[in-house]
Amino acid sequence: MADVARLVGVSSQTVSRVSNGYPGVTEETRRQVLAAMRELGYRPNSAARALKRGEFRTIGVITFTLSTTGNVRTLEAIAASAAEQGYAVTLLPLAVPTQDEVKGAFSRLGELAVDAVIVIMEVHLLDAATVSLPPGIQVVVVDSDAGDRYTVVDTDQAGGARDAVRHLLDLGHHTVWHLAGPEDSFAAQRRANAWHTTLTEAGRVPPPLVRGDWSAESGYRAGLRLAEQKDCTAVFAANDQMALGLLRALHERGRKVPAEVSVIGFDDIPEAGSFLPPLTTVHQDFAEVGRRCVEGVLSKIRQDVTDAEAETEHGTTLVPTRLVLRDSTAAPPKAPPPR
Amino acid sequence: MADVARLVGVSSQTVSRVSNGYPGVTEETRRQVLAAMRELGYRPNSAARALKRGEFRTIGVITFTLSTTGNVRTLEAIAASAAEQGYAVTLLPLAVPTQDEVKGAFSRLGELAVDAVIVIMEVHLLDAATVSLPPGIQVVVVDSDAGDRYTVVDTDQAGGARDAVRHLLDLGHHTVWHLAGPEDSFAAQRRANAWHTTLTEAGRVPPPLVRGDWSAESGYRAGLRLAEQKDCTAVFAANDQMALGLLRALHERGRKVPAEVSVIGFDDIPEAGSFLPPLTTVHQDFAEVGRRCVEGVLSKIRQDVTDAEAETEHGTTLVPTRLVLRDSTAAPPKAPPPR
DNA sequence: GGGCATAATGTTTACGTAAACATCGGTTGG
DNA sequence: CCAACCGATGTTTACGTAAACATTATGCCC
Structure with missing residues (x-):
């Protein structure tokens, strides 16, 4: 200079x-x-700038894994939105999803060149740990119900699940089975709850819940069991990967989709339209989730600057889903078996 | 303090x-x-530290999209390796893969809090643009053959493709069709070249090349055409997603896999084992690629510190692939048709 | 016992930038 | 015609840290 x-x-x-x-x-x-x-x-020199200005113009993103479509798509959207606002995005990957790791990451945060943090992770992990966020760092959480303690942005899991179940009921299915995600995922939990509620409200008896771990392989294993249930004509899988495994299992066992069994997924991954058969699924608007996250975090930063000690108002922003109809759902083969 | x-x-x-x-x-x-x-x-305070020390302990990653498995997995591995070395990773997403964008990103790099950059992208985009990297920023490139100008780390595309083709030939197929990735991808180009070479060296006549764009949908479209080719008994798809679309098209046209047509993919995405049928494919070791990238970039930084003006030696590091045998490949149905 | 390493700690300074305040020449209004 | 004012630019200072150098105390050797 x-x-x-x-x-x-x-x-x-x-x-x-x-x-x-x-x-x-x-x-x-x-x-x-x-x-x-x-x-x-x-x-x-950005270091000198940051030093002088007291801000880094950088948002940290903490996430456990980049192997789920949702996390990646959200991250991508966050990066794009942040860039638009002149902010960079720093990745803070966690080796293992333990409380200690999360705690460690949060404490490291203090010395990291970051103004705010977006956590893409169920907050369970945060809860028990005596996690104290470095002051002055704003947080927005995805995949959580901790709207009272953090600002939360998320897909409307319940709404999407409800739409999925209703769609199957509307087609004439007597009830809908659910292939759920892992227990520690808030999103999985929320989808399962909505499935249960929607069925109950419609006066149907929810079949036992089948649990997977998001992977196609777990969907396959669950599918082998579901194929044995002769009264099972409709399955709502909590994500598309598990639906994929489910389709494979049903196919192997000679159960035609959708003629005998209807399958619906969640996420609408790019490949979903190429499954056998093309998968009806619940589309998530990850781009919007990412955008809202950045928005939320930046507004907090700006607010913080103006009225210093104002307790930021938390809350939950839900991004709506959209049902994408393809070829994996249809009316049940015959009158549903008597209860 | x-x-x-x-x-x-x-x-x-x-x-x-x-x-x-x-x-x-x-x-x-x-x-x-x-x-x-x-x-x-x-x-x-990391800003003050960075200012004093003259380094940010941060690696920038430039990539166009996070929608391809390879990029994401590589990024994840980079982040993990970097963290291990005490480095953070900053994401520099590009809105569109044009030379202008790349140029812009590179020039912005100068004011970014980054010590080194890893580019996950075909360098074509870099080439023509009069891109001048801010001095003092080291680069490692993935998906390129520019080993003379940059340090390049990549999967052994050619080796993987060769293994795939040989596997099919060994099964007794007369020749192998190829569903290639987009022309502007170096990886796609490299796989296609190896496919061609391997066939030619084996004395076989390569069928016309079919081109896709990595997406399952493009694989499906290509598959509809390939299904018409009655002499087509084996297809090497340049990635798993296209293989997925291909499987769907073949299934729709009543061509049994692997009884009538063998299909092999590339990448070994987590879902590949759940395709119908489970996909034989070429496994890429993304974790290793990521690790080598970080290694390369950090060694450059350290070297740069010691002997100031030493021209860093460029070169290409290839990470081997591994053939994963599943159920989508088998011997051809009958003696191959006469030429 | 005096000189002299050596270890522990303190003082000064610079990293590159930008806010706050200072200066200077010119313009405007009474 | 002069004072108040304004716009353009310069000067000083501080952001938080760590390297370089300075100082002090301690103990050891001849």
């Missing part, structure tokens, strides 16, 4: 002003400074 | 020494300082 100033014959403060687009600089001077910056290849 | 020093009654320099684990501090003093740091909730 000093070099640029010297070359033009102005003070470094003027260079700073140009560099930050402040007013109060002659057009002529500005042009000269910009030219000098180009000539000397000047780049502002 | 000053507060901590005051509380203990030492100078801030001593606190700094404790904070950085330097020797020359009495055990007693160290204990007191650590206690004071805990009490006051002291966290070193």
